[in-house]
Amino acid sequence: MSWSLTEEEQSLYDTVCEFADEVIAPISYEADREHRLPMDVVAQMGQLGLFGLPFPEEYGGQGGDVMSLGLAIEAIARVNQSLAITLEAAVGLGSFPIFRFGTEEQKRELLPDLTAGTALAGFGLTEAEAGSDAGATRTTARLDDGEWVINGSKQFITNSGTPITRFVTVTAVTGEREDPDGRMRKELSTIIVPNGTPGFTVEPAYDKVGWNSSDTHPLTFDDARVPEANLLGERGRGYANFLHTLDDGRVAIAALATGAAQGCLDEAVAYAKNRNAFGKPIGSFQSISFMIAQMQARVHTARLAWHDAARRSAAGLDYKREAAIAKLVSSDAAMSNARDATQIFGGAGFMNESLVARHYRDSKILEIGEGTNEVQLMVIARSLGFNQ
Known part of the structure; x- marks a missing residue:
């Protein structure tokens, strides 16, 4: 690569x-x-x-x-x-x-x-008991006279309530299927639900710790009816399609986390060169310069990781493991750099006017969304032949 x-x-x-x-x-x-x-x-x-x-x-x-x-x-x-x-x-x-x-x-x-x-458009996957465990999805969709009738709820759905949101795609249980071992499993499918559909309610926005100027809502479905043609992809392939979607998403989240880590590094370098203590810039103290050097190393590693996953994706190669590695490494870089940048800024870094303060609040979700970092470790371990 x-x-x-x-x-x-x-x-x-x-x-x-x-x-x-x-x-x-x-x-x-x-x-x-x-x-x-x-x-x-x-x-x-x-x-x-x-x-x-x-x-x-x-x-x-x-x-x-x-x-x-x-x-x-x-x-x-x-x-x-x-x-x-x-x-x-x-x-x-x-x-x-x-x-x-x-x-x-x-x-x-x-x-x-x-x-x-x-x-x-938004993607409605997560529920109160179905996040990393998507198989625990409780939202249902049944066919009735050529329409899907959807009931259930989703949470933490980005871009679901903006003035220009057109629809959300939701995962729902559409029946049961027998797996190769003879056991019955939930059949998960994905269905397009336009905003404004009767029975589909975009609930009030969350009061979040970070990402405060992004749009995030819970959703409820109470006999929401959409045409049968709103099925997205093959019926029963919702879980497989969701996993493929997350692989791309993890590369993109890794890029986002790398940008956050870079932003913290940029702010820390500028502040350490201009903030004086004991008659000289604080960056001249080894404890500060070494902390910033470590921040640079994290950015470099994170960027290499997401670039590698993206290049593999573009080349049509398997990149599931590389996407997980990129997401794991970069989210850790973002959180660590935000913590160190805030420390370098001292009290000024605790004020929300400061970019590093916002990065400090924002970066924690990078270790959770698009699959928690524990899930990334699971994906990596499985690629090495370890089954949990």
Whole structure:
């Protein structure tokens, strides 16, 4: 695998970094404080083509791949994780399932607005007792007179309640199937549910520790009815499709975490060079310079890991283990760098006006979302022949 960026990829990264620094960074504190997703910035992200980066031009995309998407996410995450996760979830959880598993009719109907950023979509997987254990899903969908009748609830669903949210794709139990061992298993399928469907309620937004300017809601379904044609992919393949979706998502989350780690490093370097103590910059003290050196090492390792997984994905190679490694390493880098940057800033790093304070609050979820780090260890262990 090659970890160097092409000229086009470097140009993309530089362009998005400039946009993030000039447009996103100045509004980030107020948006976080107000728990508000800045829709005007989302619109500008759409105009830049960011929501269409990994999709073919025939669906309104930019013809790129997971690598190009990751570069854009990393660039934004340096200054604002909430907008980075808005992009990541919109593409990885909203558009990718349609692109990978949808019928041609579904793709042509839904993808152009999603890739343009004029519409968003969510992916409803997690429930109160079904997160890492997706097989414990309790939401059900039964066929009745040519319609799916959906009942149940979902939680922690990103981009599910914005002014431009078009639909959510939900996993639901659609029956039972006998496995090769003769045991009956839940049949999980994925179904597209448009916002505004009677019986589908987007509940009030969460009051979160971090990612405060991203959109996250619980969802409830009370006899919500959608056409049978809203089935996404093959009936009973919902669990397999979800696992494939998460592999892409873990690469993108790793890019986001790397961006967060880089943002903390940038802030720490600048502060250590300009903050004086005992008559000299605090960066001249070995304890501080070594802490920052360790932060740089984490960023470098995390970036290599997600680049490797992305290159493997683009080449059509198996990348499940590499995606898990990237997510594990990068989320640890983000959390550790946020902690160290806050320590370097001292009291100033405990104020929410400080970017490192927001990174400190935001980064913890990176060790949980898109599969906890314990799940990543399980995936890696299984790839080595250990079955839990």
